Amino acid sequence: MNPPAHDDTPLLEVDSLGVSFPAPGGKRLHAVSGASMSVFPNQTLAVVGESGSGKSVTALSVLRLVPTPPAKNERGRLLWRRPDQAEPVDLLTLDDKALRKIRGGQVAMIFQEPMTSLNPVYTIGDQLLEAIYLHQKVGRAQAIATAEAALADVGIADPAARLREFPHQLSGGMRQRVMIAMALACRPDLLLADEPTTALDVTIQAQILELLRRIQREKGMGVLLITHDLGVVAENADVVAVMYSGRVVEYANVETIFARPLHPYTRGLLKSMPVLGQRVNRLPTVVDGAVAPDDFPAGFAVADHDPSPPPVPDYGGASARLYEVEPEHWVLCTPVDQTLPEPGAPRLAWRRDAVPAAVS
Amino acid sequence: MSEPAALRNRRAQRVRRRAAPRSFFGRVGMRLLGSWGARVGLAWVGVVAALAIFAPVIASSYPLLWREPGGAWTSPLLNELTPTDAVLLWLALSLGVTAWFGSASRPLRLAAALASAVATVIPAWWFVARRSLEAARASGDGVALGVVTYWVGGAVVLLTLVALGSMLRRHRGVLVASVAMAVLGAATMLGLRIEPSLAPVYSEYREAVDAALEQQKPVPRAVWAPIPYSPNDSLSDRSIRDTLAPGYGPTQADVAERLVRDVKTLTDDLTPTTDIAVLVRGGNAGPTEDATQPGHAAPSRDEAEVTVEEVTAWAWARADAWAKANPRERSRLKRLEARIDTLASTRVKDRLHVMGTTVDGQDLASRMVHACRIALAIGFVATGIAVVIGVIVGGAMGYFSGWVDLVGMRLVEIFASIPTIFLLITIVAVYGRDLYLMMAVIGLTGWIGYALFVRAEFLKLRKAEYVDAARAGGAGLWRIWLRHMLPNGVTPLLISASFGVASAILTEATLSFLGLGLVNEPSWGQMLQNAREGLAGSGAWWIAVFPILAIFLTVFAYNLIGEALRDALDPKSVRPGG
Numbered sequence: 027m028n029p030p031a032h033d034d035t036p037l038l039e040v041d042s043l044g045v046s047f048p049a050p051g052g053k054r055l056h057a058v059s060g061a062s063m064s065v066f067p068n069q070t071l072a073v074v075g076e077s078g079s080g081k082s083v084t085a086l087s088v089l090r091l092v093p094t095p096p097a098k099n100e101r102g103r104l105l106w107r108r109p110d111q112a113e114p115v116d117l118l119t120l121d122d123k124a125l126r127k128i129r130g131g132q133v134a135m136i137f138q139e140p141m142t143s144l145n146p147v148y149t150i151g152d153q154l155l156e157a158i159y160l161h162q163k164v165g166r167a168q169a170i171a172t173a174e175a176a177l178a179d180v181g182i183a184d185p186a187a188r189l190r191e192f193p194h195q196l197s198g199g200m201r202q203r204v205m206i207a208m209a210l211a212c213r214p215d216l217l218l219a220d221e222p223t224t225a226l227d228v229t230i231q232a233q234i235l236e237l238l239r240r241i242q243r244e245k246g247m248g249v250l251l252i253t254h255d256l257g258v259v260a261e262n263a264d265v266v267a268v269m270y271s272g273r274v275v276e277y278a279n280v281e282t283i284f285a286r287p288l289h290p291y292t293r294g295l296l297k298s299m300p301v302l303g304q305r306v307n308r309l310p311t312v313v314d315g316a317v318a319p320d321d322f323p324a325g326f327a328v329a330d331h332d333p334s335p336p337p338v339p340d341y342g343g344a345s346a347r348l349y350e351v352e353p354e355h356w357v358l359c360t361p362v363d364q365t366l367p368e369p370g371a372p373r374l375a376w377r378r379d380a381v382p383a384a385v386s
Numbered sequence: 387m388s389e390p391a392a393l394r395n396r397r398a399q400r401v402r403r404r405a406a407p408r409s410f411f412g413r414v415g416m417r418l419l420g421s422w423g424a425r426v427g428l429a430w431v432g433v434v435a436a437l438a439i440f441a442p443v444i445a446s447s448y449p450l451l452w453r454e455p456g457g458a459w460t461s462p463l464l465n466e467l468t469p470t471d472a473v474l475l476w477l478a479l480s481l482g483v484t485a486w487f488g489s490a491s492r493p494l495r496l497a498a499a500l501a502s503a504v505a506t507v508i509p510a511w512w513f514v515a516r517r518s519l520e521a522a523r524a525s526g527d528g529v530a531l532g533v534v535t536y537w538v539g540g541a542v543v544l545l546t547l548v549a550l551g552s553m554l555r556r557h558r559g560v561l562v563a564s565v566a567m568a569v570l571g572a573a574t575m576l577g578l579r580i581e582p583s584l585a586p587v588y589s590e591y592r593e594a595v596d597a598a599l600e601q602q603k604p605v606p607r608a609v610w611a612p613i614p615y616s617p618n619d620s621l622s623d624r625s626i627r628d629t630l631a632p633g634y635g636p637t638q639a640d641v642a643e644r645l646v647r648d649v650k651t652l653t654d655d656l657t658p659t660t661d662i663a664v665l666v667r668g669g670n671a672g673p674t675e676d677a678t679q680p681g682h683a684a685p686s687r688d689e690a691e692v693t694v695e696e697v698t699a700w701a702w703a704r705a706d707a708w709a710k711a712n713p714r715e716r717s718r719l720k721r722l723e724a725r726i727d728t729l730a731s732t733r734v735k736d737r738l739h740v741m742g743t744t745v746d747g748q749d750l751a752s753r754m755v756h757a758c759r760i761a762l763a764i765g766f767v768a769t770g771i772a773v774v775i776g777v778i779v780g781g782a783m784g785y786f787s788g789w790v791d792l793v794g795m796r797l798v799e800i801f802a803s804i805p806t807i808f809l810l811i812t813i814v815a816v817y818g819r820d821l822y823l824m825m826a827v828i829g830l831t832g833w834i835g836y837a838l839f840v841r842a843e844f845l846k847l848r849k850a851e852y853v854d855a856a857r858a859g860g861a862g863l864w865r866i867w868l869r870h871m872l873p874n875g876v877t878p879l880l881i882s883a884s885f886g887v888a889s890a891i892l893t894e895a896t897l898s899f900l901g902l903g904l905v906n907e908p909s910w911g912q913m914l915q916n917a918r919e920g921l922a923g924s925g926a927w928w929i930a931v932f933p934i935l936a937i938f939l940t941v942f943a944y945n946l947i948g949e950a951l952r953d954a955l956d957p958k959s960v961r962p963g964g
Contacts, residue, residue, distance in 0.1 A: 089858050095788060130860035137851050137858075145852040147411065147873045156869075160860050208859070218858075 036064040037107060037216050037248045038088065038133075039114070039371040044100030044272075045083050045092060056100070056339055057083045059272040062348050062371040065216060065248040067109055069377055070239075072251045072263030072280070074295075076312075080272035081252045085218045088117060088250075089129050105371075108132060108215055109246075131161035134209035138221040140202035144193035150177075150204055151189030154211060161212040176207040180237055199230035206234070210241060216248040223258065235262055256299055260284060264377045268292045271332075271341035274348055277356035279376040288323070288357045290316040290331040323351040328359040348372055411873070417954040424950030427943035434940060438758035439478045442471040445613035445752035447588035453607045462591060463611065588619035613740075615749035617756040617908045621737075629926045632742040632750075642666075642697040645729045649701045652722045653708045663692045666700040698730040742928040744913070745920045753908040754932055760909040761940060764825055764894045765887035771829025773883055776836025781867050783837065784844025794841070798834050806831045806893065814902045821904055824897065828890050835882055843875025850874070877955045881948055888944035895937050910937050 042060045049055040058080040065071045073081045086092045088104055099118055106128065107114035117128070137143045145153060154173040158164065164172065170189070177185035180203040193201060202222065209217060219238065223231035239262060242249055253259060259266055259280065266283045268276040268291065276289040287293045297315025300306070316331035326349060329342045340346075341358075347369050348356045356372040418424045437444065448462040467475070591608065598605045615621065630636060639662075646662055649655075659665055705722050712718075741750035783794035810827050817823055847853060848871070856870045897903045898911025905912075910933040917933070920926035 091854060091857055126860045126862060128860075129858055135855070135858040137855055139851050143851040143855045145856070145870055145874070156861075157859050205855070208855075 034066070034375050035107065035109075036066050036105075036371075036373055036375075037109070038250070039064040039103070039105040039373075040084065040088070041103045041105065041371040043084060043087060043102035043104065045080075045087055046098050046100050048096050054098070056272055057097075058087070059100070059339065059341075060102070060347075061267075061269065061272060061274050062369075063267045063274055063277060064371045064373050065250050066375045066377075067215070067248050068242065068246045069264045069375070070242065070249040070251055070262055071265045071267060072253060072259045073267045073269055074254060074256065074259055075269035076254060079269040081254075081269055082220055083272075084269070085135070085220050085250060085252055088218060089133060089135060090117060090120075090125055091135075106133070127161075130157060130209075130214070131212050132214055133216045133218065134212065134214035135218040135220065136202075136205045136209045136222050138224050140198050140205055140225060143205050144201055146193055149190055149192055150196070154189065154204070154208055157208045158211050172211060173207075176211040177204070179210065179241065180204070180207045181233075182207070199226055199234070202226060202230075202234055203237070206237065206241075210245075213245060214247065216250065217242075218250045218252075220252045221254070222251075224253075224255075231258075238262075256296070265374050268295065273341050273346075273358055274356075274372075275342065275358040277348060277372045277374070278354060279374060280378065282355055286355075288319060288351065288355065289328060289359075290318045293317065293319065294331060325362055325364055326351050326357070326359040327362045328357060414951075414954045418950055421950045421953065423946040424954075427946035427950065430939055430943040431947070434758045434943075435762055437755050438762045439474045441756045441759055442467055443475070444611055445615060445617065445749070445755045446611045447592065447614060447616040447619045449591050449608040449610050449614075451607075451609040452591060455604045455606060588616050589621075613749065613752045613755065615739075615752045617748060617753040618906070619749065619752070620747045621743070621749070629745055629747070629920055629929070630739050630743040631926070632740060632928050634738055636737070638692070638694055641694050641729055642692050645694070645697050645701055645726070648725050648729070649704050649722065652718060652725065653704060662697070666692055666696050694730065698726065701726045701730075741932050742926065744916055744929055745926070746916075750913075750928060750932060753913060754910075754936060757908045757910045757913065757933070757936070760821065760894065760904070760907060761891050761936075764821070764828070765890045765944075767825040768828035768832065768890040768893075769883050769886040771826065772832040772886060773836050773879065775830070775833035776879070777840050777867075777872065779833065780837035780840030781844050781871070784841040785848055785867065785871070787845065787848075791841070794837070798837055801831060802834050804831050807896065810893070810897055811900070811902060814897070819902065819904055821907070824894065824903075828893055832886060832890070835886075836879055839878040839882060840872075840875065843878065844871055847871045847875050881952050881955065884944050884948035884951060888941040888948075891937065891940055891944075 040061060040063045042062055043058050044056065044060055045058040046054040046056045057078075061080060061084050063071060063073070063084075073084065075081050083092060083097075087099070102118070104117040105114040106117050115124075117125070120128070144150070148156075151170070151173060154176065155166075155169050158169045158172050162169070162172070173189060174185040177188055182188055182200065182203055188196075188200075188204075193204075196204065202225075206222070217238075222238070223234050226234060235258065238249065238251075241247070251258075251262060263280045265277070265279050267274045268283070268289065270291045276283065276287065276292045283292065284296065287296055291312070294312040294314065294316030297310050298312045300309055313331065313333045316333070318328050318330070322328060329346065332341060343360055346358050346360045348358050349361065349366065349369055350372065351357045351359065354374055354376065356369075356374075419428075443450070443463065446463050446466070448466050450461060450463045451459055452462050453459045591606075592614075595605055595608070597603075642662055646659055646665065650657075650659065705719070705726060708722070709719050739749055739751065741754060743749055744753065779794055779797065783791045806828065809831060810824065813823060813827055850871075853866060853870055856866050861870070894903065894909060895911030895914070898909050899915050901915055903909055903912045903915075913933040914930060914937075917926070917930035920929040
């Protein structure tokens with residue numbers, strides 16, 4: 027596989043995305059209010075945060091899968107650029123036909139629930155072939171070969187026989203592998219993985235993540251991994267975006283996030299993780315540890331963590347933005363005594379390996 | 387030890403093949419066929435469908451094969467087929483051929499599809515070319531209309547193919563090729579709606595045989611349909627008897643009885659006839675009382691039976707005597723002579739009418755067979771229209787919800803308030819009797835239930851993850867609807883459609899019974915209406931009983947299928963997710 031030509035230009039830039047839903051009483055509930063992040067080729071961006079923090083809505087918005095109405099795109103841009111493409115396109119302004127080409131073909135998505143993500147009335151082969159036919163002009167024999175290769179890729183034994191089986195004949199782990207095979211059959215540039223392992227047991231979870239990582243390395247694909255499992259983040263992510271209340275509160279590479287968290291919420295989140303071998307009477311909650319560090323970079327003020335149920339409108343203050351307070355480290359905060367230009371989407375091309383792409 | 391192992395292996399293989407994975411609908415089908423109700427219902431519907439498709443071959447006054455002495459073989463029956471007949475026959479044949487090879491290997495299936503395609507296209511072309519030539523010679527009117535319908539038909543065919551193409555992915559090549567060819571041939575023939583150009587002369591071939599027999603010439607060789615009467619063939623037996631009971635007729639006795647009655651009526655002889663043999667032979671009766679009782683249509687090969695010749699001789703003697711007594715009644719004498727001539731020259735040939743004849747002298751069995759068409763067509767087409775509208779409207783309501791749902795529900799309420807029967811009666815009054823109009827009206831008013839079912843299912847399914855996954859994979863709206871959502875939500879639709887077919891058949895029967903149905907084509911309801919006359923006139927029970935039985939059995943069969951489907955699709959017993 028050829029590694030992408032431009033490793034240092036982002037595939038996807040989410041710039042101040044805002045999505046709202048109607049709420050009782052004529053109000054609107056802002057599920058995502060100004061989230062910014064970017065994904066590079068061959069990079070895994072982990073989006074972490076608790077339920078309701080806007081992770082899934084952000085991912086669904088990338089493919090415009092959030093039904094509008096009732097939802098509404100309040101603001102922001104979703105800039106999509108394939109590695110071989112000069113100019114990015116804004117996914118939010120694309121028409122339906124262009125969007126269908128991107129869905130599945132360039133950006134693929136896998137869902138949380140492998141048990142219900144496959145259509146019960148069709149065989150695995152039917153569904154895989156459909157995914158292939160939708161985006162590739164190939165004959166039937168070629169499509170079947172592609173489908174079998176895709177199944178073999180995700181480590182399914184005897185792919186030819188599996189093609190004729192129905193979803194109910196497969197275990198959960200197998201189904202999730204099939205979902206991944208379907209998503210990858212058309213060689214997408216970006217994979218949106220919405221909690222791909224939440225419904226699986228720990229052994230299978232490790233296998234699936236390992237599989238994703240391997241395929242990513244082989245194909246130089248960008249992965250947006252949504253999870254609330256910090257262990258998964260530590261193992262897999264290159265760059266981490268911590269979300270709370272519809273906003274990205276901290277954005278840095280995985281080492282920095284774990285070594286030097288700056289935002290009170292991130293600190294609270296990490297503090298609440300139990301440490302193996304350490305005896306405590308009562309585990310600290312997120313709120314317990316949510317305090318800003320004493321050495322918070324000068325010139326910026328970060329608001330205290332507001333633990334009211336998300337999403338809080340304008341969490342962190344109306345004027346708070348994601349500023350690069352230290353080199354390659356973005357935190358949601360407000361500049362003090364200085365005027366800074368409105369920051370764009372954070373860009374961080376860091377990967378955990380020194381070598382950008384392994385050669386298969 | 388190697389042999390048993392191999393055997394075991396083979397058995398295991400066979401078991402595995404038998405336990406091959408089935409789709410949700412595959413399993414539902416198996417359960418459905420497991421219940422007796424469904425088997426009986428499906429068998430009956432299958433019989434009705436077969437009768438409907440092959441009606442022109444089963445019941446026709448034209449011979450299947452015909453050979454004048456010394457001439458070439460021809461097929462008058464095939465020549466007289468209407469485009470609809472031909473379309474149905476070829477569709478059935480080509481689909482049958484394809485289905486026969488359905489489980490065979492790929493090249494065989496392809497060959498079957500090709501064969502059926504050729505079998506459809508070539509006769510279609512032949513048919514259209516010949517008929518359009520005839521039509522163009524006769525008049526130039528219909529050609530423009532024909533061309534327009536041809537293209538509209540073509541568009542419909544194309545749409546159907548697109549829909550089928552997205553549904554049948556697996557054996558797409560084969561299925562689509564044969565269905566395409568079959569439908570294309572059908573559309574070509576239907577597109578140029580050209581009716582047979584000549585007024586049918588049903589008795590042509592029958593009389594040719596009779597004439598040859600009479601003149602003691604060699605009889606033309608012929609192969610007749612199992613029921614050798616067309617549904618509208620009035621047989622001209624009415625000069626002998628009004629209606630014939632099931633069985634053989636008209637017999638020598640029937641002719642004799644009619645001759646005696648007519649002669650007596652025309653000669654003002656009011657004495658009641660007790661025994662024709664006694665009357666004709668002048669007291670030399672013999673033991674034949676039973677055979678000559680009026681109303682007995684059963685043939686009697688008794689030696690002592692009165693022959694037509696005897697009666698004719700008696701009749702001429704009577705006529706002569708009467709002419710001498712009333713020399714001035716010239717016109718009546720002429721009528722008398724004509725009547726005797728007609729009846730005497732009637733070649734009595736025992737014809738088998740398995741269900742008797744109608745008051746118009748048409749063969750009831752033939753009409754019953756041909757009426758299957760309307761029963762099936764109205765059931766399926768009307769329900770089909772209703773289901774299509776229901777899926778579109780209900781699907782939009784469920785999928786988009788919001789204001790689309792709001793508007794759709796109002797539409798449903800408006801249509802729910804239309805009384806179908808009264809609307810149909812009004813439309814027949816305004817636009818006349820037309821089968822297609824009837825189907826359209828029943829379909830256009832009957833979609834509400836289907837729409838509500840589909841709406842409810844789609845409201846549930848739009849949140850399903852596999853629907854989201856399909857959307858994320860780049861599937862378009864129709865693909866998501868038809869391929870991903872509909873098969874998962876079709877359960878209640880199927881059940882209610884099978885009841886819908888039954889109710890459409892009943893509606894047509896009701897209309898026809900009220901005298902608002904079709905005139906030229908036989909339908910069960912229309913035959914019931916005809917039966918009133920027969921029952922009142924001569925107690926002809928058979929005209930009423932057979933159509934009633936047919937309607938009852940068909941409606942009952944659909945209800946059985948519906949009930950069995952409901953059981954087979956019960957979510958408690960079949961779980962799609964396993």
